[in-house]
Amino acid sequence: NAGVTQTPKFQVLKTGQSMTLQCAQDMNHEYMSWYRQDPGMGLRLIHYSVGAGITDQGEVPNGYNVSRSTTEDFPLRLLSAAPSQTSVYFCASRTGGVYEQYFGPGTRLTVT
Amino acid sequence: GENVEQHPSTLSVQEGDSAVIKCTYSDSASNYFPWYKQELGKRPQLIIDIRSNVGEKKDQRIAVTLNKTAKHFSLHITETQPEDSAVYFCAASIRDTGFQKLVFGTGTRLLVSP
Numbered sequence: 001n002a003g004v005t006q007t008p009k010f011q012v013l014k015t016g017q018s019m020t021l022q023c024a025q026d027m028n029h030e031y032m033s034w035y036r037q038d039p040g041m042g043l044r045l046i047h048y049s050v051g052a053g054i055t056d057q058g059e060v061p062n063g064y065n066v067s068r069s070t071t072e073d074f075p076l077r078l079l080s081a082a083p084s085q086t087s088v089y090f091c092a093s094r095t096g097g098v099y100e101q102y103f104g105p106g107t108r109l110t111v112t
Numbered sequence: 113g114e115n116v117e118q119h120p121s122t123l124s125v126q127e128g129d130s131a132v133i134k135c136t137y138s139d140s141a142s143n144y145f146p147w148y149k150q151e152l153g154k155r156p157q158l159i160i161d162i163r164s165n166v167g168e169k170k171d172q173r174i175a176v177t178l179n180k181t182a183k184h185f186s187l188h189i190t191e192t193q194p195e196d197s198a199v200y201f202c203a204a205s206i207r208d209t210g211f212q213k214l215v216f217g218t219g220t221r222l223l224v225s226p
Contacts, residue, residue, distance in 0.1 A: 031211075040121075042201055042216035043156070050211055058213070090155060099144045099205065099212065103155040 001026050004104035006091050012110045013081040021076040021107050023091030030096045032074040033058070034066065036087040037106075043090065049074055050096070081111045114139045114206040118217030125192050126225055133220045135202035136184040144205035145178060145185045146214070151198045159200075160187070192224045 007022045025032065033048040045058030049068040063085060065077040074093075078085060091104040115138045125131050137145075146161035162169045162176045162185065169176050173192075178185040185204075189196055199221050203214040 040218055042116075042118075042218045043203075043214075044216070045213060048211065048213070056211070099146065099214075100158055100161065101146075101214065103157070105155050 003027065004091055004093055004102050006089075006104035006107050008107060009105065010108050012112065013078070014112055015081060015083060017081050019078050019081065021078075021089055021091075021109070023074045023076065023104055024072050025074075025091075025093040025102070025104075026072065027093065027095075027102070028071060029093035029102075030071070032068065032091065032093045033101070034064070034074070034076045035090045035092065036060065036085075037090060038087050046076065046089075078109075083111045085109065086111045114142070114204065114215045116202060116204050116215050116217045118202050118220060120220060121218065122221045122223070124223045124225065127192060127194060129192055131187075131189045131192050131196070131222055131224075133187045133200055133202070133222070134184060135186070135204070135217050136182075137204040137215075138183065139204065139206050140180075140183065142183075142204040142206060144212070144214075145176070146203050147174075147176060147187050148201045148203070148216075149198045150201065150219075156201060189222075192222075194224050194226055197222055197224045 004025045034046040035043040047066040049055045089107045092101040094101045118135045143164040148156035149159045150156045175188040199219045202217040
């Protein structure tokens with residue numbers, strides 16, 4: 001099993017550009033989440049999904065969109081990048097009823 | 113909303129000493145409390161967790177204690193080693209519209225000096 005994978009590892013965007021961060025898992029996990037990690041602020045939930053076709057907002061959803069067309073994939077879209085979205089983004093997955101989350105390796109995004 | 117406070121933000125110890133990191137939470141319905149270790153440039157990895165029906169859990173040099181009445185839980189690392197140096201995050205579960213979410217503390221940077 002590859003576990004949770006994320007691409008790209010690093011990305012630099014200009015303000016106003018859009019892009020998609022990719023996340024995939026091969027563990028057949030129902031639940032997938034996106035977090036952002038900023039210095040001194042821990043991990044904050046952006047969006048999550050409890051299964052294909054079902055998504056909902058987390059703590060900091062503004063400026064981000066998600067979709068879940070398959071169990072395996074959960075992409076995060078930045079519609080119009082802003083410097084405030086400079087962060088490290090982690091995708092995570094778990095099975096329903098089990099609390100342990102598995103994190104992907106992260107994407108470091110810089111918006112200039 | 114649910115809040116998790118974590119202290120201290122940095123902790124420096126000598127190799128062989130013990131380290132204690134403390135967290136408090138606000139939602140009395142929280143029932144799952146994991147601790148994650150994150151090495152520089154790496155992903156967070158679960159090192160130990162505890163459910164609300166248990167007061168203490170140990171795994172070799174690592175232990176977690178939970179006080180539900182006071183709504184706080186702690187991570188204890190004994191006989192610290194340089195490879196324990198990392199950022200540690202606590203988290204508490206909350207249930208929102210049927211989905212168990214995790215709210216994370218702000219992290220503790222542990223430095224173990226040889």
